[in-house]
Amino acid sequence: MSVSLRPSEALALWHDVTLDLVREGGHDFSSRQITILLTIYLEQPPHTVRGLAAKLNVTKPVITRALDTMGALDLVTRRRDEKDMRNVIIQRTVKGALFVEKMGDVIVARAKELKR
Amino acid sequence: MSVSLRPSEALALWHDVTLDLVREGGHDFSSRQITILLTIYLEQPPHTVRGLAAKLNVTKPVITRALDTMGALDLVTRRRDEKDMRNVIIQRTVKGALFVEKMGDVIVARAKELKR
DNA sequence: TCCGATTGTTACGGAAGCGTTATAGTCATA
DNA sequence: TATGACTATAACGCTTCCGTAACAATCGGA
Numbered sequence: 001m002s003v004s005l006r007p008s009e010a011l012a013l014w015h016d017v018t019l020d021l022v023r024e025g026g027h028d029f030s031s032r033q034i035t036i037l038l039t040i041y042l043e044q045p046p047h048t049v050r051g052l053a054a055k056l057n058v059t060k061p062v063i064t065r066a067l068d069t070m071g072a073l074d075l076v077t078r079r080r081d082e083k084d085m086r087n088v089i090i091q092r093t094v095k096g097a098l099f100v101e102k103m104g105d106v107i108v109a110r111a112k113e114l115k116r
Numbered sequence: 117m118s119v120s121l122r123p124s125e126a127l128a129l130w131h132d133v134t135l136d137l138v139r140e141g142g143h144d145f146s147s148r149q150i151t152i153l154l155t156i157y158l159e160q161p162p163h164t165v166r167g168l169a170a171k172l173n174v175t176k177p178v179i180t181r182a183l184d185t186m187g188a189l190d191l192v193t194r195r196r197d198e199k200d201m202r203n204v205i206i207q208r209t210v211k212g213a214l215f216v217e218k219m220g221d222v223i224v225a226r227a228k229e230l231k232r
Numbered sequence: 233t234c235c236g237a238t239t240g241t242t243a244c245g246g247a248a249g250c251g252t253t254a255t256a257g258t259c260a261t262a
Numbered sequence: 263t264a265t266g267a268c269t270a271t272a273a274c275g276c277t278t279c280c281g282t283a284a285c286a287a288t289c290g291g292a
Contacts, residue, residue, distance in 0.1 A: 003121065003129070003227040007220035013119070014133075014223060015154035022151045023173045028249090030146050030279090035138045038131035049240055057139045064241060065279065086239035086288045104123035107130060111119040144279090146249085165270055180271060181249065202258045202269035 009114060016110040021103070027073065032058065036066045040076055040090055041100045047090040048081075075099055125230060132226040137219070143189065148174065152182050156192055156206055157216045163206040164197075191215055 005013070022028070029037070035056055040047050049067070053060045067090060070076045075096035081087035121129070138144070145153070151172055156163050165183070169176045183206060186192045191212035197203035 003119065003125070003230050005119065005224050005227045007217070007224055009119070010223035010227065011154060011158055011216065011220045014219070015151065015158050017130075018147050018151040018154065019172065021147050025173065028146045028148050030144045031134050031137050031150075032144050034147075035131065035134040038127060038134065042127055042131050050238085056135065057141060059281070060240065061242085061281075062279085069278080081239095084239085084289070088240060100127065101123070103130070104127040107126035108121050108123055111121045111126065114119050148249095166268090175251070176270065177251075177272090178249085185248075197269095200259070200269085204270060 013107075013111055013114055016114070017107050020106050020110065032056065032062065033066050033070065036063065037070060037075060037096065037100065041092055041096065045089075045091075046081070048087050049090070050087075052090070070096070129223075129227055129230055132230070133223050136222050136226065148172065148178065149182050149186065152179065153186060153191060153212065153216065157208055157212065161205075161207075162197070164203050165206070166203075168206070186212070 036052060039052060039055065049060050049063045052063045056063075067076060067078060071078065073095075074093055077091045077093055078088050079091060081089050152168060155168060155171065165176050165179045168179045172179075183192060183194060187194065189211075190209055193207045193209055194204050195207060197205050
């Protein structure tokens, strides 16, 4: 029902994965940005600025800025909510899905190689 | 000899942990900063600016800046290498050790709660 | 039809990170 | 001892992000 890890293994995994992502040389995302991206791709839509801000316990401009950045990289898209024009619905993109998928592969690979 | 994870589980774990770290409200570190911190605390000393730069595949000023930031937060310290005064030896601090330890606990807890 | 509440964004001055380049200090060796 | 290699850092101009506050657009009920 769960994954059993010792703290030393957990930290080693985190280290190995982030090292891979850094060495890869792609964008250097912050924890906030990663969390936003994963929330959009893992949790049930629809996602709004307000919803993400509440979930992450940050202010709305933080979400707006992150969406600006990741939108420029084509990792997410925004559109107005037809039902309530105040809302903005955040949507996934092909590029974003590939990015997240690749990230999952890195974690899986590093977990498999983990010395216990 | 390894930890078996499916990609969806791996991503869920990553999401849950980063969400915890973000909601916690502490500093919003980048992947580079996290990697540097974990390398210092998990890998065998001594750690130098050059060594970290080579390992992470980034330039030395990137390391210097990260050490400035984390040093100001008392998560790491620097001292000159007595044997070779050109080198700077990066050292751990109590506060940094506690931070890393807490991070390990978060990962372990989230792994345990992971639905499979 | 107002009018308060709600949504997301923009504006602001400041802080921090970027890559590149220059620099100061130290070493090793010829 | 002079010189070239090597270390880490500082300086540069630029970009991004910060938190706070103001803002325009939209909703919904009085």
